[in-house]
Amino acid sequence: MKYASTYQELLQLAVVVVTLFVITQGAMQHARVEGLSMAPTLVHGDHLVVNKLAYARFSVPFFSDSANTTNQEPLNFVFSAPDRGDIVIFDPPSHVPHSHALVKRIVGVPGDTVAINNHGVYINGQRHVESYLPGSFYDLTESSTMSQSNVFEVESGHYFVMGDNREYSNDSRSWGTLPAHNITGKVWFTLPPWRVWDLPQEILGK
Numbered sequence: 001m002k003y004a005s006t007y008q009e010l011l012q013l014a015v016v017v018v019t020l021f022v023i024t025q026g027a028m029q030h031a032r033v034e035g036l037s038m039a040p041t042l043v044h045g046d047h048l049v050v051n052k053l054a055y056a057r058f059s060v061p062f063f064s065d066s067a068n069t070t071n072q073e074p075l076n077f078v079f080s081a082p083d084r085g086d087i088v089i090f091d092p093p094s095h096v097p098h099s100h101a102l103v104k105r106i107v108g109v110p111g112d113t114v115a116i117n118n119h120g121v122y123i124n125g126q127r128h129v130e131s132y133l134p135g136s137f138y139d140l141t142e143s144s145t146m147s148q149s150n151v152f153e154v155e156s157g158h159y160f161v162m163g164d165n166r167e168y169s170n171d172s173r174s175w176g177t178l179p180a181h182n183i184t185g186k187v188w189f190t191l192p193p194w195r196v197w198d199l200p201q202e203i204l205g206k
Contacts, residue, residue, distance in 0.1 A: 027053045029185055031089060031101070037163035037170070038103055041087070041132060047191040048103070050089050054186035055082055082106050082159055082180070084123075085132070087187040090161070096175045101184065104171050105132075108160030114152045116173065133164060152177065159183070 029050040033042050042048070056078040082088060086106045092098040108114040112123050121128040154160050158177035163169025172178060 027051065028188070029089070030191075031103070033103060034100070036168055037165050038087070038105070039165040039168075040134065041105075041164045042103065042187075042190070048089075049188045049191060050185035051188045052185040054079065054188075055088075055180075055183055057180075082109065082183060082186070084109060084128075088159075088161065088183050089185045089187065090178060090183045093175060093178065093182060096170075098170075103187065104161035104163050104169070106159050107162050107172075108152065108154040108177075110154055110156050110158060112154040112160065114154060114160045116150045116152075157181075 029052050031048045031050055033044060033046040033048065036044055057076055084106055087103065088106060089101055089103050092102050107121060107128070108123060113125070115122040115125075121130065152160055152172065154177050157180050159180060160172045161178050162171045162173065
């Protein structure tokens with residue numbers, strides 16, 4: 001009887017471990033940064049833990065937005081919607097020549113007008129303070145002018161993303177806004193080098 005009890009306990013423990021593994025694999029992702037487009041926040045070789053459930057969505061089929069003329073499904077987020085300042089992992093839009101997922105920061109959300117000049121950002125006519133960028137290099141001056149090509153309207157169901165290292169980032173300034181359904185997760189934290197095991201990982205492009 002004692003051996004049977006021990007076997008049952010081990011079996012229960014194994015079930016718990018397998019269940020936790022499956023849940024963890026579905027909720028989190030290990031990714032490695034390639035390139036310097038998010039420097040100094042994220043640098044080449046950084047290992048990230050990505051929360052894949054941060055922007056989980058659900059459908060409400062009987063309450064669709066009748067005013068939606070873009071044939072997009074209304075976005076209903078289980079927890080919270082992507083917000084300005086979030087660092088996200090996403091699959092590049094189909095017209096962007098990238099084979100890897102990308103990592104960028106959300107700067108504009110649906111409904112925003114994003115204006116950029118001299119590496120500075122205005123959102124809806126107000127100067128956007130980017131405390132995560134070093135120094136005041138990205139400030140705009142009062143005499144700065146915005147050309148039409150540097151003003152972006154963020155449509156419903158889309159986001160405007162940029163790399164923190166503006167000089168070396170291929171982002172929404174080049175290829176336009178990012179569809180929400182391309183976002184696969186939110187960067188949760190960076191793993192210290194000594195905690196990086198030989199785990200499955202996704203390589204993130206520039």
